[in-house]
Amino acid sequence: MIELIEKYDGYIIDLDGVIYLDKKPLSYSKTFINTLIKKNKNYVFLTNDSTLSPSQYTKILNREGIKCSSNQVITPINNFIETIRSKNKKTLAFCSKELRKFLIKEGLNIINNKNYKQAKNLLVSGNKDFSYDDLMYSSLCVQNGAKLYATSIDNSYPTKMGNVPATGSIIAAILKTHDTRVINLGKPSKEIFKLAINKLKNKKNKILTIGDNLNTDIQGSNDSGIDSLLVLTGKTNMKLVKESKTNPTYIKKNLKV
Numbered sequence: 001m002i003e004l005i006e007k008y009d010g011y012i013i014d015l016d017g018v019i020y021l022d023k024k025p026l027s028y029s030k031t032f033i034n035t036l037i038k039k040n041k042n043y044v045f046l047t048n049d050s051t052l053s054p055s056q057y058t059k060i061l062n063r064e065g066i067k068c069s070s071n072q073v074i075t076p077i078n079n080f081i082e083t084i085r086s087k088n089k090k091t092l093a094f095c096s097k098e099l100r101k102f103l104i105k106e107g108l109n110i111i112n113n114k115n116y117k118q119a120k121n122l123l124v125s126g127n128k129d130f131s132y133d134d135l136m137y138s139s140l141c142v143q144n145g146a147k148l149y150a151t152s153i154d155n156s157y158p159t160k161m162g163n164v165p166a167t168g169s170i171i172a173a174i175l176k177t178h179d180t181r182v183i184n185l186g187k188p189s190k191e192i193f194k195l196a197i198n199k200l201k202n203k204k205n206k207i208l209t210i211g212d213n214l215n216t217d218i219q220g221s222n223d224s225g226i227d228s229l230l231v232l233t234g235k236t237n238m239k240l241v242k243e244s245k246t247n248p249t250y251i252k253k254n255l256k257v
């Protein structure tokens with residue numbers, strides 16, 4: 001691992017299945033980040049999880065001893081704000097309460113369910129409180145011509161119990177009701193990788209993406225022309241690597257330095 005740390009100057013690091021599982025640090029992740037700091041490397045965390053606001057992830061990471069500032073955490077919500085801010089049309093958001101508060105604080109034009117007919121944008125972000133009503137109004141918005149933005153199209157995310165439904169599973173239910181184009185704000189979209197690259201300010205050939213998901217972390221990194229390291233501490237095992245057409249630059253069991 002140390003030879004990789006010597007080779008690259010900027011790191012785009014996934015959270016779930018790389019740094020932590022169920023928000024508890026995985027072995028070696030703290031030491032890995034401390035080594036990056038010691039060696040004056042740049043790093044940002046790039047997660048498809050949008051249950052919380054970027055500053056809330058920062059608080060959790062710091063609480064668990066993983067050093068970062070809120071400027072170093074990028075989620076699909078940053079991409080959403082960046083994408084719609086200039087037009088700021090009426091938006092219906094189905095997301096966690098924390099995230100809704102954050103969107104309002106950021107000045108977005110967030111409307112209530114009962115005004116669903118006015119929505120020009122629809123944001124869907126999986127969360128534990130997502131209800132049948134949320135699904136119903138989402139489908140109605142889409143039928144009324146609102147643009148559908150998803151914080152990710154991942155069908156599942158890893159927990160200690162196993163892989164559980166993610167935003168992609170909810171999007172699938174909306175599309176079963178009314179088919180439409182989905183704008184994916186999360187990885188592997190090039191736009192979210194661009195946010196991370198711009199923040200790091202390193203040359204692309206000096207940046208390494210670290211992730212546990214071939215379809216999001218590694219695919220997105222490949223599409224953006226950045227080297228990648230797949231770690232096997234989350235979603236992917238060697239059997240899945242062999243079956244996949246998406247190839248990381250490097251594979252390691254974990255982040256052990």
Ligand SMILES: [Mg+2]
Nearest residue numbers: 014016017212
């Ligand atoms: Mg992950």
